[in-house]
Amino acid sequence: MATPIPSVIRFDDPQIELVHGAGGKATRRLIETLFVPALANEALAALADGAVLEAGGLRLAITTDAFVVKPLRFPGGSIGELAVNGTVNDLAVSGAKPLGLVAAFIIEAGLPGDVLRSEVETMARAAARAGVAVVGGDTKVVEHGKADGLYIATTGLGLVDPRLRLGADQVRPGDRILLSGPIGDHGITVLLARGELDLEADLESDTRPVTPFVEALIDAAGAGVRWMRDPTRGGVASALNELARDARLGVLLYEEAVPVRDVVRGACEILGLDPLYIACEGQFLAVVDSAVADAALEAVRGVPGGELAAIVGEVRAEPAGTLLAVTSYGGMRVVDMLVGDPLPRIC
Amino acid sequence: MATPIPSVIRFDDPQIELVHGAGGKATRRLIETLFVPALANEALAALADGAVLEAGGLRLAITTDAFVVKPLRFPGGSIGELAVNGTVNDLAVSGAKPLGLVAAFIIEAGLPGDVLRSEVETMARAAARAGVAVVGGDTKVVEHGKADGLYIATTGLGLVDPRLRLGADQVRPGDRILLSGPIGDHGITVLLARGELDLEADLESDTRPVTPFVEALIDAAGAGVRWMRDPTRGGVASALNELARDARLGVLLYEEAVPVRDVVRGACEILGLDPLYIACEGQFLAVVDSAVADAALEAVRGVPGGELAAIVGEVRAEPAGTLLAVTSYGGMRVVDMLVGDPLPRIC
Numbered sequence: 001m002a003t004p005i006p007s008v009i010r011f012d013d014p015q016i017e018l019v020h021g022a023g024g025k026a027t028r029r030l031i032e033t034l035f036v037p038a039l040a041n042e043a044l045a046a047l048a049d050g051a052v053l054e055a056g057g058l059r060l061a062i063t064t065d066a067f068v069v070k071p072l073r074f075p076g077g078s079i080g081e082l083a084v085n086g087t088v089n090d091l092a093v094s095g096a097k098p099l100g101l102v103a104a105f106i107i108e109a110g111l112p113g114d115v116l117r118s119e120v121e122t123m124a125r126a127a128a129r130a131g132v133a134v135v136g137g138d139t140k141v142v143e144h145g146k147a148d149g150l151y152i153a154t155t156g157l158g159l160v161d162p163r164l165r166l167g168a169d170q171v172r173p174g175d176r177i178l179l180s181g182p183i184g185d186h187g188i189t190v191l192l193a194r195g196e197l198d199l200e201a202d203l204e205s206d207t208r209p210v211t212p213f214v215e216a217l218i219d220a221a222g223a224g225v226r227w228m229r230d231p232t233r234g235g236v237a238s239a240l241n242e243l244a245r246d247a248r249l250g251v252l253l254y255e256e257a258v259p260v261r262d263v264v265r266g267a268c269e270i271l272g273l274d275p276l277y278i279a280c281e282g283q284f285l286a287v288v289d290s291a292v293a294d295a296a297l298e299a300v301r302g303v304p305g306g307e308l309a310a311i312v313g314e315v316r317a318e319p320a321g322t323l324l325a326v327t328s329y330g331g332m333r334v335v336d337m338l339v340g341d342p343l344p345r346i347c
Numbered sequence: 348m349a350t351p352i353p354s355v356i357r358f359d360d361p362q363i364e365l366v367h368g369a370g371g372k373a374t375r376r377l378i379e380t381l382f383v384p385a386l387a388n389e390a391l392a393a394l395a396d397g398a399v400l401e402a403g404g405l406r407l408a409i410t411t412d413a414f415v416v417k418p419l420r421f422p423g424g425s426i427g428e429l430a431v432n433g434t435v436n437d438l439a440v441s442g443a444k445p446l447g448l449v450a451a452f453i454i455e456a457g458l459p460g461d462v463l464r465s466e467v468e469t470m471a472r473a474a475a476r477a478g479v480a481v482v483g484g485d486t487k488v489v490e491h492g493k494a495d496g497l498y499i500a501t502t503g504l505g506l507v508d509p510r511l512r513l514g515a516d517q518v519r520p521g522d523r524i525l526l527s528g529p530i531g532d533h534g535i536t537v538l539l540a541r542g543e544l545d546l547e548a549d550l551e552s553d554t555r556p557v558t559p560f561v562e563a564l565i566d567a568a569g570a571g572v573r574w575m576r577d578p579t580r581g582g583v584a585s586a587l588n589e590l591a592r593d594a595r596l597g598v599l600l601y602e603e604a605v606p607v608r609d610v611v612r613g614a615c616e617i618l619g620l621d622p623l624y625i626a627c628e629g630q631f632l633a634v635v636d637s638a639v640a641d642a643a644l645e646a647v648r649g650v651p652g653g654e655l656a657a658i659v660g661e662v663r664a665e666p667a668g669t670l671l672a673v674t675s676y677g678g679m680r681v682v683d684m685l686v687g688d689p690l691p692r693i694c
Contacts, residue, residue, distance in 0.1 A: 016458045021488030030486060034460070038467040041480040051482035053447045055506055058403045062504050066451035066487045100400045104413035104500040106453070111363045113381070120385040133388040135398035138500075139377060140413045141368030142692065146493055153451040153485075153500030157409050159402055345489065 009033050023233025023279075024338025028242070050090055052160055059160035061096035063087060066153040070345040072115070074193035076185075076204030079152055080119035082281060082347055084126035084134075085207045086232065087156040092214040093228035093284050095166050096158025098132035103154045105139045108147040119150065130209040132156075163222055168246035170226040176293035177251065177313035178286045180213050180300055181206070182259040183236055184278035188267045190346045199270060201263045206282035213300050213309075217286060220299035224289035231285055232347055234338040237276035239285055240313070240323045241337040250316040253335065255325040257312045276325070277338045279346050287315060356380050370580025370626075371685025375589070397437055399507055406507035408443035410434060413500040417692040419462070421540035423532075423551030426499055427466035429628060429694055431473035431481075432554045433579065434503040439561040440575035440631050442513050443505030445479035450501045452486045455494040466497065477556040479503070510569055515593030517573040523640035524598065524660035525633045527560050527647055528553070529606040530583055531625035535614045537693045546617060548610045553629035560647050560656075564633060567646030571636035578632055579694055581685040584623035586632055587660070587670045588684040597663040600682065602672040606655045623672070624685045626693050634662060 011034035019026040050063025067083045077085075083103060091098050103123065107116065127134050185206040192201055210230060218225055227247075231239040236258065244251040253276075260268075260275045268275050288296045293311055300309040323335045358381035366373040397410025414430045424432075430450060438445050450470065454463065474481050532553040539548055557577060565572055574594075578586040583605065591598040600623075607615075607622045615622050635643045640658055647656040670682045 011460055011464065013460050015460055016454045016456060016463060016488055018456050018488050018490065021454065021486055027486060031484075034464050035467055035484060035486075038464060039471045039474075039481045039484075041482060050449070051447060053482065053504065055407075055446055056403065056405045058405060060402075060407070060446070060504065062447060062449055062483065062502070064449040064451045064483060064500070064502055065485045066453050066500060068453060068487045068489050099402055099407070100398060100409060102397070102409055102411040102502060104411045104451075104502075106413050106415060106498055106500075107363045107368065109363060109365050113358055113360050113362055116363060117358065117381050117385060120382055124386045127386075134386045135388060135400065136409065136411060137378075137382060137386075138412045139368055139374060139382075140415045141363055141365050142415050142495070142498075143365065146495060147498075148489070148493060151453055151489075151494075151498070153411070153413060153453075153502075155409070155411055155449060155451075155500075155502035157400065157407065157504060 018344045019341040022338060022341035024238050028337065050094055052094065061091055061094040061158040061160050062155065063090035063094065064153065064155040065090065066151060067347055068151050068345055069190060069347050070148055071193055072149050074190050074205055076189060077207040078119060078122055079150060080122035081126045081207050083152040083154040084123050084130065085209050085281060086347060087154040088130040088132065088209045088211060089230045091156045091158035092211045093230050094158065094160065095164035096160045098130060098156055098158045100135040101127060101132055101154055101156050102136040103134055103152055104137060106147050106151040107139065107141045108144060108149050109141055110144045111149050130211055161218060164225060166227055168227055168243055171247040171249060171287050171315055173249060173315050173317040174290050175226055175287045175315040176290050176311050178288055178296055178300065179258065179310055179312045180210060180283045180306060181308045182261050183280050183283060184260060184264040184275040186281040187278035187343050187346050188264050191343055199267060201267055203263050206280055208282035210282060210284045212303050213306050214284065216299040216303045217296050221288050221292040221296040224292035225286055227287040229285050231283060232279045232281060235277040235279055236285065237323065237335045238337045244323050245321045248320045250319045251313060251323045252316055253313040253323060253325045255327050257310050259308045259310055273342055276335060281347065365691045366688040369685060369688035369691065371585050375684065397441055399441065408438055408441040408505040408507050409502065410437035410441065411500065411502040412437065413498060414694060415498050415692055416537060416694050417495055418540055419496050421537050421552055423536060424554040425466060425469055426497060427469035428473045428554050430499040430501040431470050431477065432556050432628060433694060434501040435477040435479065435556045435558060436577045438503045438505035439558045440577050441505065441507065442511035443507045445477065445503055445505045447482040448474060448479055448501055448503050449483040450481055450499055451484065453494050453498040454486065454488045455491060455496050456488055457491045458496050477558055508565060511572060513574055515574055515590055518594040518596060518634050518662055520596060520662055520664040521637050522573055522634045522662040523637050523658050525635055525643055525647065526605065526657055526659045527557060527630045527653060528655045529608050530578065530627050530630060531607060531611040531622040533628040534625035534690050534693050535611050538690055546614060548614055550610050553627055555629035557629060557631045559650050560653050561631065563646040563650045564643050568635050568639040568643040571639035572633055574634040576632050578630060579626045579628060582624040582626055583632065584670065584682045585684045591670050592668045595667045597666045598660060598670045599663055600660040600670060600672045602674050604657050604659045606657055620689055623682060628694065
């Protein structure tokens with residue numbers, strides 16, 4: 001894991017706002033200047049939602065996420081499916097095979113029993129699809145008006161593949177950046193599902209386990225896989241900014257190579273959003289050694305659902321800590337982390 | 348782990364109510380008739396908030412809990428302290444030494460930054476006290492009016508002591524029941540802290556890690572420890588009812604031997620509550636072989652804070668599945684699981 005740049009700044013925002021949960025700059029600042037100093041320890045210093053712990057010669061990955069998506073159901077998925085896939089995907093991009101999931105449910109009094117049952121059954125199916133089980137859980141109920149029906153916090157435990165050493169500190173100039181498929185489907189789907197916008201689109205969330213793609217990638221590229229991340233909140237732009245910053249290297253994004261469905265691009269144009277910041281729930285980014293990049297891409301494309309995978313960028317020594325998007329016309333722009341919260345409550 | 352009595356009943360309550368989160372009969376019914384059938388797997392069938400998973404010859408305990416206590420701070424503790432101690436204690440009563448904790452924060456927009464910082468710092472201190480660290484986390488923010496300031500879901504990973512085989516199926520008639528100290532302090536403290544009752548008492552929550560007591564017990568009684576549980580929601584009565592039911596044995600509680608502080612007993616009398624149903628957050632119950640019961644008690648009493656530990660009951664073959672409270676005058680009554688929710692949101 002990379003050592004983050006030590007923070008000397010104290011979190012001094014007077015109160016927490018939605019933007020602190022958006023996965024961009026404000027979230028990173030909250031974590032760096034409040035959580036990390038308070039909880040100071042080596043594992044947490046990697047600023048991740050998970051950690052790798054060693055025990056009895058094993059490397060165990062543990063990762064946790066709270067899900068507060070609104071609405072609970074949307075085209076292509078629901079909170080239960082996200083709660084499983086999101087956690088399974090965090091394990092997958094840690095290079096870990098899942099051993100088990102646990103889930104804590106915070107339920108609003110008044111939630112129909114059928115809705116709860118449906119979500120729990122959905123979780124079971126999603127877990128089975130990912131080859132894991134929900135082995136324990138906790139249930140709390142809060143008063144009507146709280147918790148928007150249901151929040152779920154899921155934690156996954158996995159066994160790290162001994163072939164891998166993943167981390168921003170493993171990344172080298174010349175490495176290539178692989179993206180498993182089109183971005184933004186989830187974020188735009190949930191936004192439209194709220195029905196607050198006079199906009200319809202034939203679009204579904206991409207929520208799915210990325211495990212089969214990651215497995216194919218690792219089989220093809222082995223230790224040539226340096227770093228992986230699922231671009232959820234904050235999107236590809238925030239994930240690659242974190243990579244650039246943690247690795248203290250430059251990341252060049254071939255903007256035209258990034259797959260974006262027309263319907264997502266169209267919705268983003270109307271709404272004034274940049275697809276690079278929109279959450280995916282079934283894609284991942286990987287940094288791979290350039291020597292194995294072609295084989296890695298072929299492997300991911302060979303898995304059903306991975307046909308649109310692409311090499312979307314490369315790592316450079318300079319400008320360190322910066323994500324640059326380039327176009328074939330030679331245009332170049334700095335792409336910052338997400339600022340503000342264009343899409344609250346999308347996971 | 349004990350095999351629960353298979354359920355053929357389908358959860359058909361039209362909606363979820365606060366009582367389903369109270370830790371008593373309704374909670375058990377929700378878990379047995381909705382969660383277990385939906386998520387069906389062997390580990391979950393033990394109906395616990397945690398599970399023991401095997402990997403590479405290790406037995407790993409994982410346990411999760413959501414904390415929604417109201418108010419966030421109360422005499423003797425706060426949500427952050429509960430979130431760490433509750434999870435540490437679940438690991439301890441699984442016979443596991445903690446390897447790491449992860450925490451998911453659901454924060455209400457508008458929560459003062461200082462309150463969040465204070466809780467995170469409290470968690471760090473509580474974790475250090477228990478000899479573990481918070482190694483990862485997730486942060487979500489929901490709109491003003493949701494989440495009562497802060498909910499925390501904590502998950503703990505631990506390594507199970509190889510000397511132990513704990514479970515209701517290990518319990519035998521003749522075994523003794525040890526309780527680590529006075530009951531009900533936490534539940535009554537939180538109830539009074541809400542300020543809704545015209546009642547004051549010099550009382551603090553008992554939130555603390557039970558780890559040192561459990562370690563002393565295991566050192567003294569080894570494999571003579573059969574089963575452990577921390578009597579949180581639903582109290583001693585619900586925990587021992589679950590034991591009786593899962594073990595298909597009778598549990599006899601020496602009611603006068605159960606330590607209860609005068610102030611807790613007094614508050615319970617005024618409020619019409621039975622201390623046996625009131626949550627503790629720093630106590631545990633253990634079933635121990637009668638041959639080592641005296642040594643076990645002495646060991647727990649020898650740890651500072653364990654002076655009031657007591658042998659409070661015994662296991663009998665009959666009446667199977669039932670908790671009976673007896674008094675020295677020969678009085679005897681069936682003590683059921685908690686029905687209803689006298690104390691919502693106490694953890």
